[in-house]
Amino acid sequence: MDRRQFTKVAAAAGTVTALSPLNIARAQGARLKVGVLLPRSGVQAGIGQDCHRVIDVTAGILRDIGLPALDIMNADTESNVDVARSRAERLISEGAQLLVGAFDSGQSTAIAQVAEQRGIPFVINIAAAPPITEQGYKFVFRNFPTAPMILGDAFANQLEVFQATGVSPKSAVFMHVNDTFGQAMQKGFTGVMSNFTMPYKVLQTISYDPAARDLSVEVAKARASGAEALIMVSRLNDAILITRELIKQRWTPAAILSMGPGWYEDQYRKTLAKLGDGPMSFVPWYDPNKKLSKQLEAAHTKAFPDIDLNTNHIYTFEALLVAADAFKRAGSANPKALADAIRTTNIRDNVSTGPGIQFDAKGQNDKLRNSVVQNRGGKLLTVAPKGAANAKPELPMTAYDKR
Amino acid sequence: MIARLLEGVPRRGLAALGALLLLLLVFPAFASGYLLSVGFLILHFAFVGQAWNIMMGFAGQLSLGHSLYVGLGAYAAAALYVHFGISPWIGLGASVGVAMIAGAVLGFLAFRFGVAGVYFAILTIAFAEFARIGFDHFSWVQGSSGFFLPVANYTTNDLWNLRGSPKMFYYLMLAMSVAAFVACHALLRSRMGYYWQAIRESPEAAQALGVNVFRYKMAAVVISAAMTSLAGVVFAFYYNNLFPEQIFHISRSIELILGPIIGGIGTLVGPLVGALLLTGLAEGMREAMLQLGVEVPGVKQVFYGICLLLVVMFLPHGVWPPLARHLGLERGAGRREER
Numbered sequence: 001m002d003r004r005q006f007t008k009v010a011a012a013a014g015t016v017t018a019l020s021p022l023n024i025a026r027a028q029g030a031r032l033k034v035g036v037l038l039p040r041s042g043v044q045a046g047i048g049q050d051c052h053r054v055i056d057v058t059a060g061i062l063r064d065i066g067l068p069a070l071d072i073m074n075a076d077t078e079s080n081v082d083v084a085r086s087r088a089e090r091l092i093s094e095g096a097q098l099l100v101g102a103f104d105s106g107q108s109t110a111i112a113q114v115a116e117q118r119g120i121p122f123v124i125n126i127a128a129a130p131p132i133t134e135q136g137y138k139f140v141f142r143n144f145p146t147a148p149m150i151l152g153d154a155f156a157n158q159l160e161v162f163q164a165t166g167v168s169p170k171s172a173v174f175m176h177v178n179d180t181f182g183q184a185m186q187k188g189f190t191g192v193m194s195n196f197t198m199p200y201k202v203l204q205t206i207s208y209d210p211a212a213r214d215l216s217v218e219v220a221k222a223r224a225s226g227a228e229a230l231i232m233v234s235r236l237n238d239a240i241l242i243t244r245e246l247i248k249q250r251w252t253p254a255a256i257l258s259m260g261p262g263w264y265e266d267q268y269r270k271t272l273a274k275l276g277d278g279p280m281s282f283v284p285w286y287d288p289n290k291k292l293s294k295q296l297e298a299a300h301t302k303a304f305p306d307i308d309l310n311t312n313h314i315y316t317f318e319a320l321l322v323a324a325d326a327f328k329r330a331g332s333a334n335p336k337a338l339a340d341a342i343r344t345t346n347i348r349d350n351v352s353t354g355p356g357i358q359f360d361a362k363g364q365n366d367k368l369r370n371s372v373v374q375n376r377g378g379k380l381l382t383v384a385p386k387g388a389a390n391a392k393p394e395l396p397m398t399a400y401d402k403r
Numbered sequence: 404m405i406a407r408l409l410e411g412v413p414r415r416g417l418a419a420l421g422a423l424l425l426l427l428l429v430f431p432a433f434a435s436g437y438l439l440s441v442g443f444l445i446l447h448f449a450f451v452g453q454a455w456n457i458m459m460g461f462a463g464q465l466s467l468g469h470s471l472y473v474g475l476g477a478y479a480a481a482a483l484y485v486h487f488g489i490s491p492w493i494g495l496g497a498s499v500g501v502a503m504i505a506g507a508v509l510g511f512l513a514f515r516f517g518v519a520g521v522y523f524a525i526l527t528i529a530f531a532e533f534a535r536i537g538f539d540h541f542s543w544v545q546g547s548s549g550f551f552l553p554v555a556n557y558t559t560n561d562l563w564n565l566r567g568s569p570k571m572f573y574y575l576m577l578a579m580s581v582a583a584f585v586a587c588h589a590l591l592r593s594r595m596g597y598y599w600q601a602i603r604e605s606p607e608a609a610q611a612l613g614v615n616v617f618r619y620k621m622a623a624v625v626i627s628a629a630m631t632s633l634a635g636v637v638f639a640f641y642y643n644n645l646f647p648e649q650i651f652h653i654s655r656s657i658e659l660i661l662g663p664i665i666g667g668i669g670t671l672v673g674p675l676v677g678a679l680l681l682t683g684l685a686e687g688m689r690e691a692m693l694q695l696g697v698e699v700p701g702v703k704q705v706f707y708g709i710c711l712l713l714v715v716m717f718l719p720h721g722v723w724p725p726l727a728r729h730l731g732l733e734r735g736a737g738r739r740e741e742r
Contacts, residue, residue: 183547
């Protein structure tokens, strides 16, 4: 060995020795690598980006409650099932030890298959199609209510609201947007409603195209039916269109009961101001009285003062909460150990409405409850269920021309 | 038969195709799960691009609603499997049949009543939209709630029921792409292929020469529909869930025609080159940006747009014809050489 070779070997040995303590430190404090798959471009871009907002806020909260920090690896599913699958593969290839996502049922199903094949736990933030957790998967967990759960809770909460306000409409019109979500809700509506003794009779069911730019005929039909309440399954644009038509046609139903997005969203309230007050939304929501909810709300308001906390934020946050909690209890990033830890999750101090986060044998959190949020004074108030409310419900709605 | 197929194909071209096939065959041995899924997507787009090319590239009929056949094929085979346990290999008979009937109805309405050009393209979109709305209400396949195939973590590959690993699907798609390539090559060299090209260049002149324009246009639509439906069958069993909103959507139709447009409409290699360029380069570019610490959602769509713009501006016949000339693979490559 000559002098040059000796110098090279010595330098290499020195470098390895110098870096070794760092390696040990990294192994000891290694973070869990979480692949977050969201539709941040394509037709669902707005929702995906909304879900993504909460990720930055999450790090501080996890630290505050003594949970380990997570290494977030982002992936855009482009609102496309093909891309969702390949992105999941890519994240796993790059070392993701747990996956979170993906807002949409189709994309979540595609990711679930990859997760199951590769033995990597997958925590679904938002996706309501029941079959996802009925496939016998061992690595797939969902902390979001299925469509039948959402509907069942909506009727139970309606009864509570009617009792609390003393206003029980005797008739209603059911209007729904004719897209995937609207159709699914419409199908379940009659079946699930028969399990409850509702005070109203549905006089008419009116569906409309999601791309409709004029809903005057539909609203006129609903008004002509003489119904006291309007039950809605809609999106944002049509919720605004329908409200404008209600005002134009001088019809204020005693109650507007929405079982989907649109009526509680920031844009709806900002666009309509005081004319947006009154509607109630029966949605997967958060319990404002829980300690963690207050923490999340405060952190979120600080980071995004113009955006209210909503379903997208809540369930994305909770998916990451499940991941961090499981990592802490498993004491390892081994996927099997993580999956076992998630299976025994029992988080009482959470954010969403209900007793907490637990998964059944199928990987579904079947303890989740929905809330009722009412638009009042430009704000969102949680009015039911009683134990998870910060205000009392108010019915009937104030007439649009009296505001 | 093989000698006839190979007639006139330059040796260099054959060698290049052989090398490419060999590369694709050994690819799974070295590829990670992610690369394998990208490989599957490239082959999928190459296959459906080839199928679309029959209609537009060979016969000159612009279809912007090819998602119709993908969806029909997918739903027919998946429904037969879920409801009756019928193997997708038997079910694909139904898939092809349904797609052929849909193509025949569309073709008959268009060609019998002289609907051509952009109006024909609009008609194809309309059919795909009818299907989307119809399937949204088709309760036998769960309508808009989504149709889910039962899945499990398969330890062995069950080719008969198309239940297995991504590797199995990759090889299946590779076999289908090779078969489609050979079939299209044979079709292009057949009497029908020459008639199609004559119709593409001038339907009036072709008719004046005695070509039954209606019959051969119908044949193009029906064959293209049948081939596209096969891709739908594989799609259904690979992803295991079907939503009318996704599978019949016009964005899927646009996605599957981008490959042949960029690769070279009317060429045999164009759809493969286009799929490789679009999917491969888009993924590569995204990967490079990530390495640089730049994460921009939607960058792929911007890349697609730029590619399309550049091709339209500088390579109106697509990437493959000038590339083939440059590589000395002209015969059998460019649309001009096929005339």
